Amino acid sequence: MDVLSTIRTLMNQNGLQSVFIMTCVGSIKAMRLRMASTTDVIDLTTPHEIVSLVGTLDSEGQHIHGSFSDRTGQVIHLTMTSTENVPTPNNDPGSFSSFRSTSDHDTPSQQHQFDSTPPIHSSHRQISIHSQNTTTQSSSSSPTVVRNPSPPLIDNLSRADMVGDEMYSKSWFCQVLLKLIQYVAPQQIHDEIFSTIRQQGDEYVSTNSHKKQELDETFESELCELWDVSVSADVAHLLIEFNALDLFNVVLIECKDKRCTEIVLGILSNMACCKRNIVQDNQTISVALCIIQHTNLLSTILSILTSDDYSDCPTLVQLFRLIYTLIVRQDTRSLMLEHIQLTYEPLCFILQSCYNKELLEQCSFLLRVLLDECNLFDNNEQTEVFYLFLTSITTAISALIENETITTTNILENLFNCLQIYTTHEHFIDMLNEHCQTIMKLIENILNRLVHDDIVQIRSVLLLSCISICNFFLYKHGLNIINKQLLEYFIIIGHTCYKDRQRREHQKHMQRRQRSRTQSHSSNKRKDVDDFDTNGKTGDDDSLLKSQNSLTNVDWDDETEFQSITKVDFDRSTSEDLATTSYTLVDELFLELFYRGIKQDSSKTTDNNTSVFTQLNQDQREIFRKIIKHFCNIDKRLDDMLDL
Template structure:
């Protein structure tokens, strides 16, 4: 086999070759006459990238191919060759008598049902524009895919940065309208951004900052998946957050682009990535949170929650946290109140799914999601006249809240570990405490609302009327709720110095003749002191 055959095979493989042997058996087997292989301990020392088994030779070869494609003229020069002349025929517009860019002659052939001569010049220019767009052949795409996999390694990412890969890949994204090429380029950048030093340097490339944000208008779903992942990753570095946040705040269209993706996409990976991106942006910037809190964004979040359900828990929890962050803004509260009925249905459905098991699982991520959902419920309860009736018209919401309160009360058992176990992380303990605070507030607000209602059942001796006018949540607590959950509720109130709330509940028990609930509360201790 000739030496050139060995070189061609080696250049197509990202891994260094041991002893000069070809990775492809068969016709490309090593030639019988050649220099002996070096010792195994010396093989590849000069060709490895850092501590990896990746070949520098293959790496450079692939980058050089990409550079050649980028630097290649975007229009093919017309030569005197008749075949080339036939392939690229100048077209003259009768209307303007000005030359139009070269197009495929078949587009203007009378046999192809072409448009009238005075029209269609714009279509011809569009076709000509397509010939100027950079494309990447399948072989190079495959090699770039291998580079994509390699780029997650820190040593490879740093070498890519050293050889200006950020600028090269930015040029690919700018010039290419081949969706696969754009997806690969963005994917490589996303992997590179996982290396802190590389991520920080990316913020200095304003071309990359600009084009990556404009990618949110791309119509190709795989490209959008990678773009949203990349935009979330670059926000992880504190040193470059300011640059990216300023870029996000420079145009309100960026918020509309995210809202459109959330409201219209059915791809769960894309929705989840977009949800994580939105959550990061709202959490990192009070300015963005204030300016983006709108009915449009709230509506988009609700649509995305309907699409995800619990099929992608990370995305769902990010959406709920975004909704909670929006609820901290005056404009956000107004937007939530505007959609209060739809939001109530979605949040109660979420809580029902969380509470499907007899014992609610409150691992760290779920604790955060549940706390966000309950916080938004509390905003709805206190800010909307319809909030109370929507949340408590049936028994589902109070059942879920009491199950969650019980889970918080038994947090160590639910996590399946003894108190001394390190797996009960401080982070999750903090989340449980936060969740307890939110639950206490929502229960206290609910009791206050019930006590201020003008319903007066004390004047009637009709037990049937009394039962019919008793709030459904109190009926559930008195007749159906398990004793351990009610005890957990009393423990929660007592732990937050909620004696006044307990007195109000006892007043309600007296008003609506709820004997079981009253006795149980009194059995928990002397709560009236």
């Protein structure tokens, strides 16, 4: 039988596109071979044992090397090259005869020429010219065969279709985008809009199909994969290159499937986060700016807020995430602020009526950025909008507390931070006074959950915002807004800060002592070495050496301290900053309480109002006294003020 023809038959019967020969054991009666580095072929008609045989076969050819030994033990090596367009003995273009195995029905005269094509990855084709008029050939009439080059590296072959370092190919992105085109409305999309995508995905989608696909599980999974990888800058740039923004705009307009709309908005949000700029029209701009400057995409995105078709929470989460990303970026903020007023009413409506945690979190992030970084308060003409914001914030906080969703710390932190921002603008005093009782009641409910006798998170951003707001209202309204419960919470917070600062000061003192001991020990050690190793140096040399050692010692300590600072974790440094801020706010709070208490005490002879401090027990009064005297350092402040 013919070995390679048999393998070909096996491939055709089993529908195999490519196979490889791992090893082979057996013998052959006849073969045609080409020696390495030569164009001559030799026909052998004597039996040989197969020593080794390895190679690959696919639908277009094979690349096989082998070694064969004769009856004397001599080994000959075979290199099988690739040829094409050579008919086989059976005139079957699908079979590839090369050498014959020893079989009872084979004879030495059944010698067939080797016939194949280069490997599929080869960029060149070598053609061998064979004589088709004779069935047997001798070595003198050997055809000319061009040496088959080694296939190029697989990495170089796949790199052309790879998207950056992602394990996805450009053709895969084309397929997904083309599916999305067909899913939305293929009969309504002009060919020129998506010409780039269609050129990359030849014959993938039939142009005759006008039937909308359902967003089945497979297609949804592919869109989600596209959503996931769109965080990559390479993928974001590829989508811009494929004019995907045009497609996404059509999807947001035409598609009524909420899941598909959510995915598209999520992809746009990921693209807007891309930090690497793209070159477009000889200008270097960001991907986020491409989204903003698109003809209709931004208006389409903002119109979703007023559409009833997209009023589901997952879609709105991705929508507000996209708006937040475009607002935060410096290069797109000014353009977004021109249209941001369209989001005010939907934003307030969501804060007042929604209970979805993710959506409230995105809205609170956006509102905080609008109030804190975008300087919206500089425009005093929008008083009604700011009043609506304030009412929405207090309503959202009340709903969160009533539903006992106090664990949603990020939402509450953002909302209370917005209230704190209101207290920094004088023209909102009347507006805040109107909501004073409501806000103080909300703060009391928050402190009821954050403040305990055993544990107080003094570095909590939410707690610090509450204290800052209390300082504002205490300064404006005095002790009238403070009840016994609030004062007890303040005393627990103040006492915790006092103990925490004592602990930190003790740690710093111990660290300074340790550094001092280390420096002293190092200096003494260097001094002993200097006294021992004089080597006839003069007094000036010794003085110079000691001076150098002392300088070296200082440099060493500074370097060690610098390295220790650089190794401090970011969370730890943030915690230290929050601790310092908490000390400052608590100090201001108790000084204001102390001042208001003195003022109230001096006027109690004329007024019959009972002081809130008299409602405290003896232990609480002692703690308050300790906080004023030691934490607020009232004696030192008096000495500094009087220059004593």
